[in-house]
Amino acid sequence: MIRQQLRTSVCVLLVLGVMYASASSAEAPNSVGAMPLKGQPSSIKMIAAPVNIAPGDLLEISVFDNPELTQQVRVGADGKAQLALIGSVQFAGLTGQEASDMVARELREHNFLLRPQVNVLIKEYSSQGVSVMGEVQHPGVYQVLGARTLLDLVSMAGGLTNTADTRITIKRRTGTEENVTVKLKNDDAQSALSNNVQIYPGDLILVPRAGIVYIMGDVNKPGGFVMQDNGKITLLQALAQAGGASQTAAINRAVLLRKNDDGYVKTTKLEVGKISRGQDGDVELHANDIVFVPNSRLKNAMRTTQSMVETIGSASIYGVVH
Secondary structure, X not given: XXXXXXXXHHHHHHHHHHHHHHHHHHHHHHHHHHOOOOOOOOOOOXXXXXXXXXXXXXXXXXXXXXXHHOEEEEOOOOOEEEEOOOEEEEOOXXXXXXXXXHHHHHXXXXXXXXXXXXXXXXXXXXXXXXXXXXXXXXXXXXXXXXXXXXXXXXXHOOOEOOOEOOEEEEXXXXXXXXXXXXXXXXXXXXXXXXXXXXXXXXXXXXXXXXXXXXXXXXXXXXXXXXXXXXXXXXXXXXXXXXXXXXXXXXXXXXXXXXXXXXXXXXXXXXXXXXXXXXXXXXXXXXXXXXXXXXXXXXXXXXXXXXXXHHHOOOHHHHOEOO
16 A cells, blocks of 8 residues: 555656756746847848939849749839830839839729739939049949948048048939038947948049138147038137147237138237136137247247238148148
C-alpha cells in the first residue's frame, strides 16, 4: 500500500515537472522578444523620401501579366507623356507610386483591365548630376543615382571651405523652383543631422561665402575674420579673434567704417573700453565692416575717412585669419 502511494506521488511530481518545463520553454521566446539585450542595435532604418518625376525623365511602365502593355516614355517639357491606350498623362511632380496608381486608375476607368497592377519606374533621370557650387573645396557636378543626403554631397565636394556660410541654399530639380535654406554647424552634430535633407538628381546646392569683417590698426592680429555664427558677429567677438587691442591702442577712439554705394564712410566712434566693461552695449557688425583702432601716440586719432582707408588698404587686409 505504501509502495503504491509512493509510486503515485512520484508520477504526479514527474507530470508537474514536465508541465512546468513546457510552460517555461513556451514563455522564453516572448520574454526575449519583449526585453532586447542592452546595446542590441536597433532594426529601425531611415527610409529615403521618394524622388518626384520631372520633365525629361525616362519612365518604364509595366502591367503585371500584360507584357504587351509594357512601354517606355519620355516626360516632355510640359510634364506630360503619351501612353498607349490612355493618351496624354501628367507625370511631373508625382512619385513612382503615385504615377503607378494613376495609370492603374486610368486603365480601370477606361475598362481596359479589371484589376490592373501597374509599376512605374524612373529608368533615367533628365539630369543624373547634382551641382555643388560656391564655397566648397571642389565645386562641380557629381553624378548620383537616386536620392542622397546633403552631407553626402558636401562630402563628395571635399567639404566646406573656411569662408563658407553655414546657410546653404538648395534649388530643386522639380518643375517649380524651390529654395531651401539649411544650417550646418560644425560644433553641433545634432543640428547638422536634423538639417541633413534629401538631395535628388538635378538639384543645385549653392554654398555662399560668409561675410567678413576687418579689424585693423593697433591690435595684436589685424586682418579679416569670417562671420561663421549664422552670419552674425559683434565688436567684442571680432576684437577677441584679433587678439585684442595692444597696450598702446587708444581703444576709446576706435572708428567703425561701413561700406555703401559710394565706398567706405565713417559711421560712429566706438568706445571699446566702455563696451568691454559693460557700460555701453556691444555693437553688431555687418559684412565688410572695418573697425580701425588708432594708436594712442597719434596726435590726431580722428583722422579723415580717406586717410584711414588708405592706411588699411594694403593687400594684407583681405587675408582671412583661420
